[in-house]
Amino acid sequence: MLDELTLGVRPEGRTALKARFIVAHQEGGHRLLENGEIVIERDRVVYVGPRFEGEVARRMDLGEVLVSPGFIDLDALSDLDTTTLGADCGPAWAKGRVWPQTYIDRGPYEMYAPDELAFQKRFSFAQLLCNGVTSALPIASLFYREWGETAAEFEAAAEAAGELGLRVWLGPAYRAGGMVCTAPGVLEPRFDEARGLKGLDDALAFIRAQAGRFEGLVQGMLAPDRVETCTETLLTRTMDAAREMEIPVRLHMAQGQMERDTVEALHGTTAPRWLAGFGALTERLIAPHATWAVEEDLRLYADHGVTVAHCPLVFARSGTMLRSFARLRRMGVKFGMGTDTAPPDMVLNMAVGVMMARMAGDSLTETAPEHLFDAATLGGAKALGRTDLGRLETGAKADIAIFDMADALMAPRVDPIRTLVLGATGRVTKAVFVDGRLSMRDGKVAGLDWVEARARAQRQFDGLVQKYPERTWGHPPVEEIFPSAYPAFR
Numbered sequence: 001m002l003d004e005l006t007l008g009v010r011p012e013g014r015t016a017l018k019a020r021f022i023v024a025h026q027e028g029g030h031r032l033l034e035n036g037e038i039v040i041e042r043d044r045v046v047y048v049g050p051r052f053e054g055e056v057a058r059r060m061d062l063g064e065v066l067v068s069p070g071f072i073d074l075d076a077l078s079d080l081d082t083t084t085l086g087a088d089c090g091p092a093w094a095k096g097r098v099w100p101q102t103y104i105d106r107g108p109y110e111m112y113a114p115d116e117l118a119f120q121k122r123f124s125f126a127q128l129l130c131n132g133v134t135s136a137l138p139i140a141s142l143f144y145r146e147w148g149e150t151a152a153e154f155e156a157a158a159e160a161a162g163e164l165g166l167r168v169w170l171g172p173a174y175r176a177g178g179m180v181c182t183a184p185g186v187l188e189p190r191f192d193e194a195r196g197l198k199g200l201d202d203a204l205a206f207i208r209a210q211a212g213r214f215e216g217l218v219q220g221m222l223a224p225d226r227v228e229t230c231t232e233t234l235l236t237r238t239m240d241a242a243r244e245m246e247i248p249v250r251l252h253m254a255q256g257q258m259e260r261d262t263v264e265a266l267h268g269t270t271a272p273r274w275l276a277g278f279g280a281l282t283e284r285l286i287a288p289h290a291t292w293a294v295e296e297d298l299r300l301y302a303d304h305g306v307t308v309a310h311c312p313l314v315f316a317r318s319g320t321m322l323r324s325f326a327r328l329r330r331m332g333v334k335f336g337m338g339t340d341t342a343p344p345d346m347v348l349n350m351a352v353g354v355m356m357a358r359m360a361g362d363s364l365t366e367t368a369p370e371h372l373f374d375a376a377t378l379g380g381a382k383a384l385g386r387t388d389l390g391r392l393e394t395g396a397k398a399d400i401a402i403f404d405m406a407d408a409l410m411a412p413r414v415d416p417i418r419t420l421v422l423g424a425t426g427r428v429t430k431a432v433f434v435d436g437r438l439s440m441r442d443g444k445v446a447g448l449d450w451v452e453a454r455a456r457a458q459r460q461f462d463g464l465v466q467k468y469p470e471r472t473w474g475h476p477p478v479e480e481i482f483p484s485a486y487p488a489f490r
Contacts, residue, residue, distance in 0.1 A: 001060040002402075002431050002438065008165060008446025010437040013057025014041045019067040020405065021416045023377075024048045025391035030374065032416070038067055040398040043215070043436040048392050064406035066416045069390050070134025070399040070432060071346040072380025074250070074309035075288045075338025078124045078138030078157070080461045083341055087317045089482050092258070093181045096472040096481060097143055100181045103471045104190075111144040111467050116460050118156035123457050125157075125166045126448050128344050129440040131426035132401035134433075135167040135380065135389055137250055137286070139340060142225055143471070144464060148174040148199045151206040162214035163447055165439030167399065169221040169248060169384065171207055174199025175229035179258065181473045189228060189262055196234045200224075204241055211247075217435060220247045227253035227271040228262040235280045242284045248384055250286040250309070254293035272297035272306075281306055286383050288338055291315055291322050302332040307383035310375060312353035314341040325357040326366035336380040337372065345426035346376055347403075354421065369421035398436035404428045 005011050017040070022033040025048075039047040039056060047054070086095045093100075099108065112120070121138065128136050138157065142148060149172035161168040176196025179187045200222070207220030222238050224230050230251070242249045253259065253271040260270065267274045273296060275281050283305030290298070290308045301308065308328065315321060322328070328335065339349050350372035357367035381390030388397045403420055405413055411423035420428070432440040439445065465482070469475045 001062060002441050004058065004060070005438045005441075007438055007441050007444060010042065010435070011057070014039055014046065014055065016052050016056045016059040017067060018051075018059065018061045019065050019402075020063065021066040022048065023066065023068045023392060023417070025393040025396070030370070030378070030391070038392060038400070040400070040433065040436050043398055045392055045394060045396045045398050047394060062402065064404070065430060066403040066405050066420060067392070068132070068401045068403060069377045069392050070401045070434065071132050071376045072135040072336065072384070072390055073128060073133045073339050073344065073346060074137050074286050074307070074336040074380055074383060075139050075311055075340040076124070076128055076133065076136035077140070077340055077342055077344055078136075079120045079140035080123075080457055080464070081342035082141055082143065082464070083314060084317075085465070085482055088485075091185070093185060093187060093473055094481070096468040098179050098181045098187055099143075099471050100473040102475070104180055108146050110146045111464055112460070114152065117153040118160070119456065119460065121153070121157040122160040122164070122448070123453050124344070125160050125164050125168075126445040126453070127342070129164065129166055129432050129434075129445055130429060130443055131343065131345050131347070132403065132429040132432060133166075133339075133344060133346055134399040134401065134439075135169075135384070137169045137221055137248075137338075139223075139250075139338075140173070142173060142175065142178075144467070147195060148172060148225070151202050154206055155210065158210050158213055158218045161218055164445055165217070165434045165437045167217050167389075167434055169219045170210065171203045171221045171223045172199070173223040173225045174203055175225040176231045176234045177229045179228070179262070184473060187258060187262070189266065191231060193231050193233060196231065197237065200234060200237060200241070204245075207245065207247065215435065220245070222247060222249045224249070224251050226259065227251055227275075228259045228266075232278055235275065236278055239280045239282060239284070243282070246385075248284050248286055250288070252288050254287065254297055255289040255291055257292070260292055270294060270297050272300050276300045276304070286336065288340065289315065289322070290328070290333075291320050298328060298331050298333055305334060307334040307336050307379070309336050309338040310353060311338040311340040311349070312356050313339065313345070313349045316352050316356055317341075321356040321360055324360035324362050324367070325353060325371070326362040329366075329371070334379065334382065335375040336383045337376040343426070347420060347424055347426040347428070350376060350421045369418045373417055373421060398433050400433040401429060402431040404430045
C-alpha cells in the first residue's frame with residue numbers, strides 16, 4: 001500500500017499506518033502495541049494507539065510488519081569500507097593501515113578525487129536508509145586522506161542527506177597527529193598541532209554554515225579523529241566549542257592496543273583517564289568503542305555521562321568483544337549503537353551484540369535483544385539530547401522504520417523484537433520515513449540507481465586498493481598485502 005505514496009516526498013495531510021506490531025513509547029520506555037495505528041502529519045507523529053478516530057487523508061493497512069522508531073547510528077560508515085579488507089590480513093602496519101616513513105617523505109596525498117568523496121557519502125547514506133537507519137553520525141577512514149576531511153566534501157554530504165532524506169550530524173574529522181611506521185612493527189606518533197587547530201576552526205565554520213539545513217535534517221557535530229592523534233589543547237578547545245554550540249563530540253578511544261601503548265607512552269595513563277584530567281569527559285562525548293577500557297575508565301564514563309557507541313559486528317570479525325554489555329549497564333554507562341562497517345546492518349549488529357555479550361558471560365536476561373534495541377533507538381537519542389527521536393509517541397519526529405515480519409526466509413516468529421534481532425537481518429527493512437518523508441521503499445531510494453551506483457562503488461574501491469602499496473611498509477604488491485582466500489585455479 002505504500003506504493004500509493006511518492007518516494008522521496010512527504011505526503012500531504014494525515015497518514016494513518018495500521019500494522020500488526022508497533023513499537024510505541026509509553027511510561028518512559030518502549031511498549032509493544034498489537035494491531036494498532038500510528039498517524040503522521042508533516043514531520044511529526046500525531047497519534048499512536050488503537051484505531052484513530054479522527055480525520056485522515058489516507059489509511060494504509062501494512063499487514064504483518066513491525067513499525068519501529070528508526071535506528072540511530074552513532075558511528076555510521078560513510079565511505080567504502082576498508083576494514084573488511086584487513087580483517088584476515090594483518091598486522092596493521094603491513095597492510096596499509098599505518099603510513100610508512102617513505103610515504104611521509106614523498107608527501108601524503110588525497111587518494112580520492114572530490115567527486116569520489118561526494119559519491120561515497122551518497123552511496124553510504126542510501127545503504128543506511130535501506131537498513132532502517134534514520135539518524136546517522138558519519139565516520140570515514142583518514143588512512144587514505146592527505147590529513148583530515150574537508151568542508152567541501154561535507155557540503156556535498158549535507159546535500160546528499162537532504163536529497164536522500166537522511167537525518168545526519170555532520171562535521172569534518174580533524175587531527176593533530178598520526179602514526180608512522182619507521183620499521184617493521186615500529187610505530188611512532190607525529191604531531192602538527194597547528195594543523196589540527198586549523199581543522200577544528202574549519203569544522204566550526206562548516207557547522208555554523210550548514211547546521212539546520214533541509215528543515216533541520218542536517219545538524220553539526222565535532223569529530224576529532226582518534227584519541228592518540230589529538231593533543232590536550234585540541235581536545236580542550238573542542239569540548240569548549242561543543243559546550244558553547246550545544247553539539248555532540250565523537251572521539252574514538254579505548255579501542256585497541258596501538259592506542260593503549262601510544263597514550264601510555266605519551267601521557268602515562270589510559271585515554272579516558274587522560275581526558276578526565278583536563279575536563280574533557282562530559283555528557284556531550286560519544287566514545288566508540290570501549291573494548292579496551294579498564295575498570296577505572298568505565299567508572300569515569302559513568303560518572304561523567306559519556307555515551308559508548310557500541311559496534312559489536314566490526315570488532316567480532318577480528319575476535320574482539322566488549323566485556324561486557326551487561327557489566328557496563330550495571331555500572332551506569334550510557335549506551336548507543338554504531339555500525340562502523342559495511343554493510344551498515346543495524347539488525348545484524350544488534351544480533352552480534354547479543355551473541356558476543358552472552359559469550360562474554362552475560363546471562364540471557366542481562367543482555368537481551370530488547371536491550372540492544374533500546375541502545376539503537378532511545379540510547380542514541382539520549383546521546384544527541386533529542387527526546388523527539390528514537391521513540392514513537394505523539395509529538396515525536398516521524399522517523400520510522402518498517403520491517404517485514406512475514407519474510408519467507410525469516411525464522412517463524414515468536415516475539416517480534418526477538419525475531420527481528422535474532423532471526424533476521426536489515427534486509428527485511430521494507431520502508432523508512434524520515435521527518436515524515438518516505439525516504440526508502442522496497443530497497444529503492446529517490447534519485448539513486450542502485451545498479452549504476454554499485455558498479456561505480458566497485459570501480460572506485462578497486463582503484464583505492466591499487467594504491468595500497470604506496471602507503472604500506474616495504475611497498476609489497478597488492479596480492480601480498482591482501483592474499484586471496486584460496487590459491488588461484490591453474
